[in-house]
Each structure stands twice: as structure tokens, then as C-alpha cells.
Amino acid sequence: MVQTVSVQEALSEIGLKILIYAPAGAGKTTLAKTLPKPVLVLDFEGGILALMGEPDIAVCPIRSGDELLQVVRELQNDTTFRSIAFDGLSIFVKRRVQELRSKERVTWDEWQRLTAEMRTAILPLLHIRKHLLLTALPRWVRQKDERGRENGPIIGAVPDLTPAIRNDLIAACDIVAYLASPNDPLIPSPERKLIIVPQDSVQLLTKSRVPNLTEIPADISALLKQLNLPELKPVPSVVPSAESRQPTSVQVAKSVSDQKTEPQPKSEKETHESDSDELTGRIFSLARQLNLDNKALGRLARQHFGEGYIRNLSDEQKRRLIALMEKQLQTKAAVEDPVTAFLAAWRSYRKDATEFPFERELAEIAVKREWTVDELESAVAEKLLDRSIELPDNENGYWMKQVPAELLQHVVSELQLETESEVSTE
Numbered sequence: 001m002v003q004t005v006s007v008q009e010a011l012s013e014i015g016l017k018i019l020i021y022a023p024a025g026a027g028k029t030t031l032a033k034t035l036p037k038p039v040l041v042l043d044f045e046g047g048i049l050a051l052m053g054e055p056d057i058a059v060c061p062i063r064s065g066d067e068l069l070q071v072v073r074e075l076q077n078d079t080t081f082r083s084i085a086f087d088g089l090s091i092f093v094k095r096r097v098q099e100l101r102s103k104e105r106v107t108w109d110e111w112q113r114l115t116a117e118m119r120t121a122i123l124p125l126l127h128i129r130k131h132l133l134l135t136a137l138p139r140w141v142r143q144k145d146e147r148g149r150e151n152g153p154i155i156g157a158v159p160d161l162t163p164a165i166r167n168d169l170i171a172a173c174d175i176v177a178y179l180a181s182p183n184d185p186l187i188p189s190p191e192r193k194l195i196i197v198p199q200d201s202v203q204l205l206t207k208s209r210v211p212n213l214t215e216i217p218a219d220i221s222a223l224l225k226q227l228n229l230p231e232l233k234p235v236p237s238v239v240p241s242a243e244s245r246q247p248t249s250v251q252v253a254k255s256v257s258d259q260k261t262e263p264q265p266k267s268e269k270e271t272h273e274s275d276s277d278e279l280t281g282r283i284f285s286l287a288r289q290l291n292l293d294n295k296a297l298g299r300l301a302r303q304h305f306g307e308g309y310i311r312n313l314s315d316e317q318k319r320r321l322i323a324l325m326e327k328q329l330q331t332k333a334a335v336e337d338p339v340t341a342f343l344a345a346w347r348s349y350r351k352d353a354t355e356f357p358f359e360r361e362l363a364e365i366a367v368k369r370e371w372t373v374d375e376l377e378s379a380v381a382e383k384l385l386d387r388s389i390e391l392p393d394n395e396n397g398y399w400m401k402q403v404p405a406e407l408l409q410h411v412v413s414e415l416q417l418e419t420e421s422e423v424s425t426e
Helices: 008-014 029-034 065-075 089-100 108-127 163-172 222-225 244-259 268-275 277-289 294-305 315-335 339-352 359-369 373-386 403-424
Strands: 015-023 040-041 058-060 083-087 131-136 138-144 150-159 177-179 193-195 215-217
Touching: 015 138, 015 150, 015 163, 029 040, 029 131, 029 222, 040 065, 040 177, 040 339, 083 089, 083 108, 089 108, 108 131, 108 163, 108 373, 131 222, 163 359, 193 244, 215 222, 277 294, 277 315, 294 315, 294 339, 339 359, 339 373, 359 403, 373 403
Parallel strands: 015 131, 015 177, 040 058, 040 083, 083 131
Antiparallel strands: 138 150, 177 193, 193 215
16 A cells, blocks of 8 residues: 655655745844754855854855765764755855856856756755755846846846756755845845745745745744644764764865875976977967867867877977968968858857857957857856856757847847947957
């Protein structure tokens, strides 16, 4: 016979999962005090002064995705804590963006890698059998002008996360709410409260699996009583202590440090490479002038020499590659329309010669800003992410061709205005 339990009993096994977002100073960290205790706070912001003097709240600083994964693994069998709070989710994601970026702008590939890493690190928290509070900063929604640009007054907010991660968390959480407070720029409230159904004039991204829940006091324990949930029943197991975690972390950090700092004898190949650094530098300088990113440059080298890694080429192969690239540069310089040359390089990069809407306008912007193809893609990706649009993948063809023409037109308009401003300033 199939065994069934009530919703209350099920929640007593898995706990309530809540995502709260609000600006700094609204009291998101203080919400951890209202969770059923004992509480473990996974802290990334460092703003834990509000938790001083709370004997049933422990803090575990998190500095990387690897540290978070380790803690999550240990918490799966923990019987000490009834609740977990991840404080500073937006800062955690933004810091990882800064660590991943290889250029001034984050590339499309780096966004995809970030999404995969964050899903691996954060989503397991949602499966731990404890009450879970996630806190994030808001990304303001502003009134749009006739060109679709958000430059008017604030009319709403969404959690400040990448679209893919935000969508995953909203789908998994039981409640997603905005924390209103006295100094809030969007919904000023004399008393702190969690808004789930805002007024008609306010646009908020919220959710509740509890029927008829519009707003509640900023007290999660009171909410649990209101829902008439039984006390959480954690799975019994051995609990790793904070002391047992620390040596592991130190040991891992030390081994990585040792690998980086331990002197290694120089091989004959390394000595040879040091002599050819000038040739390598010249190749990358020419690649910049030809609007070739590392992938396109690797394809060019592989096409002629069967090796896509420039530093593995012999000096003679590097000289031949330089001669080839200089010839391409001369051909490019002979082209009267540099936009045409950029389009040719772009189509070669994406291995697709077919035109798509606003392709030439984007190429004109790239030429004026002296961008590579990679930098142009990154600029478009940032504009889409600012609109909370999830980036398409390349499985169904070149990703930018999958962006709706109307949306791409708004992106082009914004980039054109920024370009005009940049050029006039120079």
C-alpha cells in the first residue's frame, strides 16, 4: 500500500524554503533570529553584527563554491541545526562573476560556466531537511521610456541574481517575498514585513505555495505557527563539528598553496619558450587587430599547423603564423568598409554566414568602440541580463540569432547611445 502523509507532516520532514530580498539595511540578516533554533548562518557578506549575543545561532563564513559544497555535504546528516540561513546570496554570485571574468566584460561562455557552478553549489541546499532562509539584494525595475530603456523612477524589484539561478530558486522555494522596512525606496513600511502580493502599482517577483498569503510579519517562527506546522524532525546522524571542518579546509588550502609556490626546475621546453615570448606577444597583438579572440586564433593555428595552442608552436611555425596574420591585416586594411571586415570575422567566428536582424548595426558599434567579437557578445549579454532575460544556448544555432528582434532592437539602441556618448567624450 502506498504510504501518504499530510502536507504539514511532509513539511515537518523537509522544512520550509524561503527566499527574501531587500536592499542593504532592511534587516535581512536579522530574520535569521526568527528561524527555529538552533540556526546555522552561512555568511558571505560579513554583516553579522545583528546576530551578536544569540547563543543558538552559529556562523560559518563561506568564501567559495567549494567551501559551500563541503558544508552542504556535512549538513546532509546534521542533527544539531533545525534551520539554515544563507546570508548574502547576491554578493556571493557577484564575487564569483569577478573571479570568472577573463576580460573587461564577462563572456557568454563564462556566464554559462557561472550558472552551472552556482547551480551545483546552491541548489543542494534546497534538498537539506531543514528550514532554509536565502537572502538577496534587489535589482530595481524602473519605468521604461519610448525606446524601452529603464531610466525612470523605481516601480518594482526582482532578486539580484542571474536569470537562470533566480528562476531555479523561485521554482524550488515555498515562499519568495520582498522585505519592506521604514526606509525602503519601493514600499516604505512603518513595520518590517514580508510582501508577497504587492499593490497594483508595484512590480515584484514573488511566490507562495500557501494559499491566500499576501503579507506577513518579519518573523518566520510566527509564520510556521500560523501554518500549523509540526516541529521539524531532522534525520539522526553524526554531526561534524566546526573544529573537524577547519583542519580539512586548512589542509586543502595549504596543499593548493604548496602546489603554486613549490619551485620546479625549468625544463628545456620552458627555457625555449622564454626565448620565443616576443613571437608569441606579436601573435596576440595581431589577433587583437584582426578581432580574433583566443578561440578564433586557436582555430587559425590548428587549421595551418594542427596545433591550436599558440605556445606549443615552434618558433618557425610562429613566424609563419605571423606572416599569415600580417597578410590578413593588410587585406583588412585594404577594405574600405571596416564594418564589412568585422562582419566577415564575426561570421567566421560563429561559423555561420547567414545574416540576422541588426547584425550590421551591432558590427558598426563594435568597430566604433574597437571591440573584438568576444567583447561585442559580452556587451549584448550584459544588456539582456540587465533585463532579467536568460541567455540562449548554442544548441539551436548561434545564440544571438535566438534573441527576439524587438528585444535586440532595444539592446542596439542602448549600445548606440552609449557609443555616441563614448565617442563624443573622447
